[in-house]
Amino acid sequence: MKRSKWLILMALTLVLSMFLAACGGSKNEEKPAADGDDKDKDAATEEKKHAKDEDGEPDAEQVLYLSERAAIPSVDSSIVEDQVGFNVLNNINEGLYRLNQDNIAEPAMAAEEAKVSEDGLTYTFKLRDAMWADETPVTANDFVYAWQRAIDPATGSPYGPFMMSGVVKNATAISEEKMEVSELGVKAVDEKTFEVTLERPVPYFLSLMSFGTFYPLKEEFVASKADAFATNSDNLLSNGPFVLTKWDGTGGSWTYVKNEHYWDAENVKLDEIHVNVVKDPATAVKLYQDGKLDRAEMSGDLAQQYRDDEEAVVQPETSVFYFKFNQERDGKETPLANVNIRKAIAKAFEKEDMADVVLANGSLAANFLVPTNFAFDENEKDFRELSGDHLEYNVEEAQDYWKKGLEELGVESLDLEILGGDTEASKKMDEYFKSQLEGNLEGLKISLKEVPFSVRLDLDGNQDYDIQVSGWGPDFQDPISFMDLFVTDGTNNLMSYSNPEYDKLIEDSKGELALKPEERYEAFAKAEKILLDEDAAIAPIYQRGLIFLHKPYFKGLVDHPFGADYSYKWAYISGK
């Protein structure tokens, strides 16, 4: 056993080093975090960066050079659904709240903390005296308009109904055209007072307020631009730290310029940020080394090559990847409907090697669904400490489950398909799973199906797969962002998993436990145990990390665990 593992490791290392030698890494790593748009970063890394941040006065020239991995598809806050778009929004606009340097949502367009009614259903926000970039005031009506626009089904907002349904009063009905848009639970009490009525108490509601979909929009401006609104930088109106310029709507570059009309402009140090789209990470690294970029993301082989570089920064994210076990395909039960088979597969692959050797990008092996360093209880204790590890790698146990499962199914061998992405990184990963699973579980034959992201979504939607490598990045800071995925008939379940006990716990967390934080977290811990240990409905693989090269003079960058990736508001150049 031991020996074969070493052999696999050695073989892997060999293969990897060949890749390294052969192509110096012009490959794209898997970027889409499967179902969830992966707009998420984390605070945990800050140690290394904060150490760098301590010293240094800002330089006279405050110009930053960055790259993105994709062009901006849209910056219409109702329409945005991708990482780059949310990132731009977060830096040119601002919601009622903004995530601060410690990733805590604090009042931004709101002048003070919201007043919450006793029953947790009504939130009243007093707006600060903030201006749009055209020097008109930001008013409560701007929020009413933006929220109504996002929930209006005619807008086709991916995140409007997704974020508001079951949260803001009447949102679900409006998004299904069963009610008028004007009946949404939002109200401009006066010019500077915005009131929201919720469907049920939502403990994480304030953290949603920093999310792009909830940003204000000036009705007059949007209406005057009509179809041209947000199609290029001339048709945008900013109320955040920066103004977007030189964006032609489809091109590969844009520039942020400091917004002098921003209410907190005196704390914004950068004058300009130049962004270029660089899709090839190897090119980004060369540009970085040539001084053309102040930060470059590395992936795959590059990450391995540069992880010990003194300018390398590891940044754990909050996206978690896992196997989805499809229990019903083409109307028939699959072998994966058998819990022992699921447990066997979940426990039969070594995750540490997977994270350290195959991915080698700062990712962590995951024995959980809710990521580490993401959700904290009242005493700021990580949810992970509360819930512990589940479904750890254990070959002996896996083989026992496997034998039992095969007996129950009355077969001696199984052919299963793993559905994965078509990037080099995913393919490498799939090969690893195949060798691990086939090696550890006798009679298992794995076939790999590697397809582009859009095709995978389609197959997922039709439940046309056996095992799928899938992932999720949270949209707000609460375990429910993950736990909600696997309730019976959940829109992202799509594998026919159903456990009434699990459903009940999740339902309770939204209902009777909504205002009891401690018991609520316990319910989540219990639900996670059911989902993983008892049912093995999914098999966690890893929590993603990223490695960046980051110039030491680039200080004060804040990265966020959910929503937009970064805030440049506090960033500055010192000692360049």
Added chain:
Amino acid sequence: MVKYIGKRIVYMFITLFLIATASFFLMQTLPGSPIASYNKLNDTQKAIVEKKYGIDKPKPVQYAIYMKNLAKGDLGTSFVFKGKSVNDLLATRLKPSLILGAQAMVFGTIVGILLGMLAALKHNTFWDYGSTFFAILGISIPSFVFASLLQYWIASEWHLLPVGLWNDGWKSSVLPSLALAMGPLALSARFIRTEMIEVLNSDYIMLAKAKGANGFEIAFKHAFRNALIPLITVLGPLAAGLVTGSLVVEQIFAIPGIGEQFVSSIMTNDHATIMGTTLLFSAFLIVVIFIVDILYGVIDPRIRVSGGKG
């Protein structure tokens, strides 16, 4: 001649029409929805969005609408770049690719032809072997290897030119153009050499020599002109490919060109953009082939372009 050109233009439109039809229906077989956020929308929204983009209608109706708009020159709206017309998208993305392709083509062919002539005129000497070796390298090594090498040495190591990006004026275009130029350069060199050696050994060149024409005149006026015919045949399509962008070279130098856009539109099922790019590529190719046919006649009057009665 006019009749011939008119006929050719009609054929060109028919070809384009057939290509548009074929790609339209082929594209429908792509798995997955063109609406990127499909899994996040509820059923009401899906219905509305599908209606907005007109993809709720039966395929033949969609096809008819598309063709009608196409006739007006409207390529539709991108699914990925929300609310943006594919015409605009192609226009902004095509520019860098056009510049690079054109520069690569001009540089590559001129240098290639010179090398080829040198090799032919100094047949079986050091010059010949040297240029042949160079040409073989150019043909067998793919452009992205040249791109990486140029980027590494000239930009990263010696800092003579930018490593990448499209923001430094003409300087940004030099390395990618050079990398792209290797293909046409090598090809031209090989063709010109082979053809010229053959032509130089033919009877009429002997005659020209016997009549006392000087070497320069023979090389350019007679041998070179005749050697151009086969070269143009292969260079035409190559040029169409070059000016419409190279995915790999654009990626390596982080250039926002159309080659890269084409591939990503396929990956994201952006139907309108896939159609737009395909048609643009086809149109380029068809036009280039047409130009090549006209050029035949210009270069070699023996080739009759008017066909039939003559």
